[in-house]
Amino acid sequence: MPWQAGISLLVLACAGWLAHRHWPAVAAGAGRLAGADPGWLLVAATAAGGTWAASALAQQGATTTPLPRGRLLAVQFAAASANHVLPSGFGASAVNLRFLTRCGLPVPRAATALAVKGGAGAVSRGCLIALLGLTCPGALRIPRVTADAWTMAGCTAAVVLAAGTAVLLTAPARRALRRLLADVRAVHERPARAAALWGGSLASPALHCAVVVAVTQAVGLPLPPARAALAFLAASSAAVLLPTPGVVGSLDAALALALILAGAPPSAAASTVLGYRLLTSWLPLVPGLLTLGALIRRRVV
Template sequence: MTSPADLATGVGRRRVYGHTAVCLALLVCAAHLARRHWPTLETGALRLAVADQGWLLVAATAAAGTWAASALAQQGAVVRRLPGGRLVAAQFAASAANHVLPAGLGAGAVNLRFLMRCGLPPGRSASALAVKATAGALVRGALIAALAPACPGLLRVPRVPAAALATVLVAVVLVATVLLAGPPRHRCRAALATVLADIRAVHANPPRAAALWGGSLAFAALHALVLIAVTRAVGFPLAPVRVALLYLAASSAAALLPTPGGLGSLDAALGLALTASGAPAAAAASVVLGYRLLTVWLPLVPGLLVLGALTRRKAL
């Protein structure tokens, strides 16, 4: 007879296989698009090579600050005090792992193991990650709502037929009903109760609440600053507020696709957003390449080395 643990393992494996298949398909599509538009990418790379070094330094500094902001937000999601140095190192390692596994699984796994090593139970550790992710999503949405009126016409919401919208709403209601009425309902309710309890505990501690929301705000703002500085470095004359809004909208859209670190999905979304705002294709390519170079490719190997060091020292 198959045990519940075996069933859970099988479901987990199928989920990972599904994520991997979708990820590979999206990466193949991205490689195909890159091959078709290789002259534009090559021109963008050459333009980046002669970019303003001062602005690139500003972008690199902002990229480094994102790890400290992520650490601050993670501390804010936990009432217990975490070791500061190891927390920042874990965020650096998590960002590297996030570019290897799809849909944020790498960063989630690293942070989960780190919190458990710090003495938090598995349930509380997972709840802390959920609290941090929820705060990040709410901050991103609030920033979009705040910046959109300053850039009228920049974001064009596609018209969705009423029938399609109704179908999606019905599907969401059905899924929620099945989850709450089926066998997993107790686990879902217990997990939700744990998250709500952690949210109340964090907001009962003003320094932790400030760290959670301040770190989440700083994380989004610093990523937007990286993109703004890169646009300045390559001489792309677009107002900073418009660049920030384009980044927030593109990264929110890319989060719906389970590629490692948004590779392919975020690149395409950013490129489309920049070209739709009036940027030449070569300029948009150089901006995306510069942003990716500073936030992914340069920190990737050092991040993996830090990940290995933390694992050897049993900090993960």
């Protein structure tokens, strides 16, 4: 936690410095967002609300234990707000883990359900990136690197692979892996659960892309929807590597950079980032935290 807090503060400081340095573009983006098309903003807000339903669907599909639907949806709404307060991914995972244990799952099974959901989400995001990459040829370019860089990357991959193999050789890791594989097999033996898992996992990033695309249409950004969605997926995948709360700062900078590289003017890119953050983070933050408090008082989490 101290290391994550230090990295978070560093990233936020860098984001603040970048915002100060490029303040004219940020101010122009805010003004452009203020005059955006309300119809497209309504579409974006609807898609943002759908992300919580998709997350609830994927979480139910990740376990064979039936979960109360209303509470599950409320927990996803609260977990999204908790994710913007604690380091990236930790808040939502902690809230969902607590909810699953309250529903009667043992802690190992609850953790496995979170791992199944996370794995399906990563695979789904990769499939969407590959699909959009095929529809937008040339949008994703592999940078040229030197032979020394390839050697260093190969050595790093070898070290990581060796460390992962050493961890998997331990008895607790083998038990956890067997438990994970057993739960994956049990979920996929039920077609309804498998459909919920993969449907929700695909719908969640697709709906986030829909928010970005709708905001670009609202502010009149001259960028094809597929390219805007691909820019968001690439930026959000890179931003996850920095453990800031809600990937604040890292996602903002990465998304703005990705949109500019895709051909968007800086002011339009800034307005898109502000609109996306407004609908998915800032407006739901306080209601989500209030919902989390109510769920805690009622011992739902």
